[in-house]
Amino acid sequence: MKPVFRSIATYVTAAVGIAGVLIVLYAWDLPPFSGSVETTNDAYVRGQVTLISPQLAGYLVEVPVQDYQKVKTGDLIARIDDRIYVQKLAQAKAGQETAEASLANSEQSRKSAEAKIFSAKAAVESAQAAFDAAKTAYNRTQSLLKGNVSTQSDFEKAQATYDQAQAAVHQAQAEELVAEQDLNTIVVNRRSLEATVDSAKASVALADIDLQNTRITAPQDGHLGEVSGRLGQYVSIGTQIASLVPDYVWVVANYKEAQLDGMKPGQKVTFTVDALGHQSFNGRIERFAPATGSEFAVIKSDNATGNFTKVAQRIPVRIAIEPNQPLIDKLVPGMSVIARVDLAQQSDTATAQTD
Incomplete structure (x- = not known):
């Protein structure tokens, strides 16, 4: 082969090799083609999946919903046979009525006890009046006896009347004390009855x-x-009967730690969804995870054992989806997306959602 042809072949081979290297550098977004846009395909639509379970046990007598059905707050998902619980409620209401009746009876007993106290006080006053009269008669008879005006028999009768009147006063005072203690007992019992009603x-x-x-x-x-x-079906407490996915969703993009330099809350994000024909959506960075994804793993790696190989860690970035976009109602948790953030933009922290 002539030298001129060898030179052309060498140039062509070199050009093809250089072109291949440039293509690889461009495909991997490496210098000199690395730009300000950070991209990751380790990103997914996220949402809150609520597991719905009963709080009590029984047989399901109604399940009016179907798989993947749209529901609103308060819509019936299932109903448990309520006959036992209806009777338990009636039993509890009857117990409340009994307790309230006992409390009302206690109120009547209190009023009766107060009336007995008034009656006992009146009896004390009556006995005291009788005692005062007997005392006066006794003193007068005693004086007359000393002057030989009264007989010993009259004096003894006056003394007996005096002693009886004094005893009657003591008895009336004791009955008043008993009536007061009965009222205190009723008041104390009333507190117990009030607690029973509560x-x-x-x-x-x-x-x-x-x-x-x-x-x-x-x-x-x-x-x-x-x-x-x-x-x-017989269900018990905690039996899963359905799951609910709310309409609110967001994106979690797991960027490598080397890609985070320059990312800030409020920066605009564009992402495409594989399941929707790579439809493009807009969003904004809300916040960053407080640790790398490996720190939340159930089984964590121990880099202090064996040979160490550095592995770039990923940090989850939460992205809020801008509302009122076409096909946004088609986004469901678990969809794969490709997220892109232009680090050259200025972050708008005013629009970022913060906790």
């Missing part, structure tokens, strides 16, 4: 809550996942 009211409230809990309703707007509850 306990009965609480039992009614608890029974009413149990009756309401036989109706399992949607806690918020959203779409149901798979409905596992079946008509006639």
